[in-house]
Amino acid sequence: MxxxxxxxxxxxxxxxRPGAGMLDAMMSAKVGDDVFGEDETVNSLERKAADIFGMEAGLFCPSGTMTNQIAIKCFTNPLEEVICDETAHVYRYEGGGIAFNSSASVRLLYGDRGRLNPELIEPHINPDNIHYPKSSLVVLENTVNRGGGSYYTRDQIEPIYHLCRLKGLSLHLDGARVFNALVETEDDPKDYGDLFDGISVCLSKGLGAPVGSVLLGSNELIQKAKRVRKVLGGGWRQAGFLAAAGIYALDNNIExxxxxxxxxxxxxxxxxxxxxxxxxxxxxxxxxxxxxxxxxxxxxxxxxxxxxxxxxxxxxxxxxxxxxxxxxxxxxxxxxxxxxxxxx
Missing domain, CATH: 3.90.1150.10 (Aspartate Aminotransferase, domain 1)
Structure with missing residues (x-):
């Protein structure tokens, strides 16, 4: 050149941009109307992603912002509070969506290159007092964009999980680049299913798909999430062409x-x-x-x-x-x- x-x-x-193999997979995809649950390839992608992380179900969405915002909406109620790092994508780069979509406030913490720990989180969990919003959700980002791609190990996440369980908070992972972390830590992604109530996995970053993210969680969460996705205008039709790219990415582009x-x-x-x-x-x-x-x-x-x-x-x-x-x-x-x- x-x-x-x-x-x-x-x-x-x-x-x-999709390479030849990914394009072939997209063009040969079996498709149907996903709003009716009839797109075989979308269904396969959702099952595959859920299985990788040991979760019950998945929901294919156009973007990581949508999967994160759906999760926050599902895990909070108005007048409640989300705890995250001040560099977090859900706070800085999602258009004020936490306030707009969920009517929730945000408690910002100052972690180590965007990474939180229980000692940092616990003092900022609000007591049961009508003067304060109810602390209901902790959001971690892995890897951390503004942290220069810093990442958590499973051993760093587990104490945060135990704190959230003790205090009755949900724990969500903005895993836009989670596979970048996993290939470094060599942690088993299935273990994540035991730690997080929701996981957002982006397919269109390092994995190379043209578009799309998957929200992972329990069957109950994903059924609720489908309603929120519909309200946000995220109902797919023949989305299998895009889902096929995601499957190809998961099969070929992680290592x-x-x-x-x-x-x-x-x-x-x-x-x-x-x-x-x-x-x-x-x-x-x-x-x-x-x-x-x-x-x-x-x-x-x-x-x-x-x-x-x-x-x-x-x-x-x-x-x-x-x-x-x-x-x-x-x-x-x-x-x-x-x-x-x-x-x-």
Whole structure:
């Protein structure tokens, strides 16, 4: 590929496009009307995802925002409160949906790169007092986007689960990139079914499907969730074409996430050697967040890279985010490294 025409898109792992195998699976999918429960491929995806995590049932939705918002609606009532980290996607990047959809308030905590623990959570569980909203739900994010792809191990989650059970709170996982965490921790995803009341799994990030997320939980939760999905306009018709991409992604694209993590580490090592980079957040998975010195503004830096065929996003005044994914190959990675080294 001609370097002048090379484009390395590091804006997000949502920019991937279906490959030949995934397209073949989509085009050969058996479909039906999912609102009537008649799409065989959607049903297969929901069963498959639920089985992977040891949950009873699943619900295929257009986006992770929808699965998260449905879960929060199902686990809370108006005048209740959601506990999460201040960096949480459900709080920062879902359009104020907790207030709009669920009429619930939010208690923000300040964890370790977005990760919470029982000692941090417990003091913020409200007592039974009419002056306070009822604490009813804890939301964890794994991996943590604004934490630079930081992740929980099962051993870190289990004490939070026990605290929630003791205090009568539900526990939901925003698992947009949960498989990125699992390939690093080597935890069994089936164990998650014992810890969480709801799990949202995104198929369109590192797994490479064009669209879709699955909400997992008990049969009772998913029946309630179907009603909420319908109200939000999320009822599918012949969605099996999209579900087939999700099945292909689960069958073929989990273990290869380690390749994305290796490429992210190459970027981390490169950035640490550059004089204009003041800090790099520890790289655990496929997200690289770094800070520029005072001589470089993030918007201008993004434009400079774009002119050389490297796309990325700002993440604050002096902050930049790179995200590696299956459509970023070694040639693109090397092009990015060389481009970064030419900037002064």
């Amino acid at each position: 001609d370097e002048k025409r090379m484009i390395a898109d590091l804006r997000s792992d949502t920019v991937t 290869r996430l380690k390749e994305d993590h290796k490429r992210a580490k190459v970027l981390e090592d490169t950035l640490k050697s550059l004089s204009y980079v003041t800090s790099v957040m520890p790289v655990d998975t496929n997200i690289v967040i770094f800070e520029l010195d005072s001589h470089h503004q993030s918007e201008e830096f993004v434009e400079t890279l774009a002119h050389s065929g490297v796309k990325c996003n700002t993440f604050g005044k002096q902050m930049i985010r790179f995200v590696t994914h299956l459509d970023l190959n070694d040639s693109m990675l090397e092009h990015t490294v060389q481009t970064l080294k030419k900037i002064h």
